[in-house]
Amino acid sequence: MKTIVHTTQAVYRQLINTVSRPGHTEIITEEVKNYSDFSDAALLISMTLFDNEISFFSCDKTMQKELKVLTGGIPNKDYTTAxxxxxxxxxxxxxxxxxxxxxxxISPEKSATLIIEANSIGEGNEYRLSGPGIKNTTDVKLSLDSRWIELRNDICKEYPLGIDLILTDKNNNVVMIPRTSKVEVL
Known part of the structure; x- marks a missing residue:
């Protein structure tokens, strides 16, 4: 019998793989009852990372309710402190x-992580990543508009400060862009 604990453990292993290899795409094959408009990947990643001590913000009310019930996470009306x-x-x-x-x-870990469901991973704008966990460079295609990546780059230029991005799509693909990675728009 497979429980939600087994499911989130499998997702956690995939997340560790994406964190240690920025730009590498994983496909989350686990399934969950999902009543939101978000992909199973976005919901499962949230279920894996959230607990009753974190706060989260989502402008999607259905996702907000679902995450509160499934994780015990604290919905935050203020995205600036989530x-x-x-x-x-x-x-x-x-x-x-x-x-x-x-x-x-003094506390660089007190930063936000954005879980973004992109329209597509594997199609769209091309980005080149370099930095820790990447041998030379790795290229990734994302539907994500380059202005979001440029904003992210500006915020992450003073490492260890910055934000981390976890990107998913409707096909349950997952890509991680940590604050340690340099990202070029091609």
Whole structure:
């Protein structure tokens, strides 16, 4: 019998693989009852990372309710103090990059992680990643508009400060762009 614990353990292993290999695409094959408009990947990643000590922001009310019930996470009405922001690509705002927690030098871990459901991973604009976990460079195609990546780059230029991005799509693909990676728009 497979429980939600087994499911989130499998997703966790895939997340570790994407964190250690930025730009590498994983496909989450696990399934979950999902009542939101988000992909199973976005919901499962949130279920894996959230607990009753984190706060999250989502402008999607259905996803917000689902995450509160499934994870015990604290819905935050103020995205500027949320640990996680869960958003669709179409709902992104510049403020989600510029006004969220970026950490402080004494506590760089106090920064936000954005879980963004992009329209597509594998199609669209091409980006070149380099940095820790990448031998030379790796290229990834994302539907994500280059202005979001440029905002992210501006925020992450003073490492260890910055934000991390976890990108998913409707096909349950997952790509991680940590604050340690340099990202070029090709």
């Amino acid at each position: 640990d996680f922001i869960v958003s669709k690509e179409a709902d992104l705002k510049e403020e989600y990059f510029t006004e969220v927690m970026h950490g402080v030098l």
